[in-house]
Amino acid sequence: xxxxxxxKPPTGASPPKSKTTSKSSSSxxxxxxxxSSDPYARARADAKAAESKAAARLAAQGDLLMKQAAAxxxxxxxxxxxxxxxxxxxxxxxxxxxEDKLVLAQYERGKSSLEQSAVTSGDNRARSLQENAQNTGRxxxxxxxxxxxxxxxxxxxxxxxxxxxxxxSLNANQVQTxxxxxxxxxxxxxxxxVNAVVSARQGSWREREQQRTQAFRTYxxxxxxxxxxxxxxxxxxxxxxxxxxxxxxxxxxxxxxxxAEKTALAxxxxxxxxxxxxxxxxxxxxxxxxxxxxxxxxxxxxxRQWGDQSLEIKDAEGASSRLRKWEG
Numbered sequence: 001x002x003x004x005x006x007x008k009p010p011t012g013a014s015p016p017k018s019k020t021t022s023k024s025s026s027s028x029x030x031x032x033x034x035x036s037s038d039p040y041a042r043a044r045a046d047a048k049a050a051e052s053k054a055a056a057r058l059a060a061q062g063d064l065l066m067k068q069a070a071a072x073x074x075x076x077x078x079x080x081x082x083x084x085x086x087x088x089x090x091x092x093x094x095x096x097x098x099e100d101k102l103v104l105a106q107y108e109r110g111k112s113s114l115e116q117s118a119v120t121s122g123d124n125r126a127r128s129l130q131e132n133a134q135n136t137g138r139x140x141x142x143x144x145x146x147x148x149x150x151x152x153x154x155x156x157x158x159x160x161x162x163x164x165x166x167x168x169s170l171n172a173n174q175v176q177t178x179x180x181x182x183x184x185x186x187x188x189x190x191x192x193x194v195n196a197v198v199s200a201r202q203g204s205w206r207e208r209e210q211q212r213t214q215a216f217r218t219y220x221x222x223x224x225x226x227x228x229x230x231x232x233x234x235x236x237x238x239x240x241x242x243x244x245x246x247x248x249x250x251x252x253x254x255x256x257x258x259x260a261e262k263t264a265l266a267x268x269x270x271x272x273x274x275x276x277x278x279x280x281x282x283x284x285x286x287x288x289x290x291x292x293x294x295x296x297x298x299x300x301x302x303x304r305q306w307g308d309q310s311l312e313i314k315d316a317e318g319a320s321s322r323l324r325k326w327e328g
Contacts, residue, residue: 055248062240062256069233072226081222088215096208103200110193111295118186118297125179125301132171176301183299194293201288209281216279224274227267234264 075081241257244250 051247055244055250055253058240058244058247059253059256062237062244062260065233065237065240066260069230069237072230072233075226076223076230081219081226085215085219088218089212092208092211092215095211096204099204100201103197103204107193107197107293111190111293114186114190114193114297115295118183121179121182121186122300125175128175128178129172132168132175135168135171179301180299183297186297190293190295190297194291197293198288198291201291202284205284205288206281213279213281216277220274220277224271227271227274231264231267231271234260234267238264 238257238260241253241260245253245257
């Protein structure tokens with residue numbers, strides 16, 4: 001049988017290296033050399049990412065605080081505390097108006113009653129005077145009739161008639177005195193009514209002014225308190241933006257921080273100014289304090305016309321010397 005020759009590498013020789021093996025070795029060599037040259041690059045990259053993440057979180061917190069401040073500002077607008085103030089002022093005006101109308105309505109009823117009493121008093125006076133005049137006429141007629149029957153002189157006749165005249169004067173004076181007393185009593189009662197009305201209306205006015213004072217004071221207190229809260233929120237937002245800027249230097253963060261700080265100071269300044277604000281009460285108008293009512297209760301006659309009446313009568317004198325001489 002024939003023998004076959006097989007190639008064997010020489011003793012101590014290494015097998016030949018392929019091209020693939022040499023390329024892999026070269027790449028590993030380069031990577032190893034790069035890692036060994038900057039071992040903290042990955043740490044710095046991670047730290048930078050963490051700072052960006054923290055900055056975003058702080059900025060988001062600042063944005064939330066800004067939204068909260070904006071929500072609080074709604075109470076400072078026309079639909080917030082101002083609307084409540086307007087409602088309170090309207091309620092105070094309504095209460096005053098109703099009370100004032102009620103007081104004046106009560107006065108009108110009392111005034112009508114007093115005016116009717118004054119009319120009745122005047123009617124009684126007129127009737128009494130008429131009866132007095134009729135009585136005087138009867139007395140005069142009786143005096144004349146008796147004088148004619150007794151055949152008294154003209155002078156005595158006049159004296160008899162003067163008695164009835166004096167009686168008329170005395171009775172008329174008494175009637176007028178009674179009427180004046182009643183009228184004065186009615187006027188006095190009306191004056192008391194007027195004083196009561198003025199006091200009630202003035203009290204209602206002062207009560208309304210006090211309600212207005214309290215309403216404005218509450219408004220300014222609430223306004224200042226909310227402004228303080230707004231300023232605090234904006235200040236916290238500014239601080240959050242500042243911390244975000246420290247984590248990541250961004251012009252947007254810096255701009256937001258400056259704007260929030262400026263607005264916060266303005267809000268706090270506005271809150272401080274509310275302390276000195278308030279409503280100044282007004283004096284009661286003269287249309288109330290000098291109100292005199294409208295009742296027509298006046299003495300319709302002059303008492304002097306009912307003074308004592310006198311009739312001067314001279315006795316008949318005898319014939320003069322000239323007449324006696326003519327007769328002779």
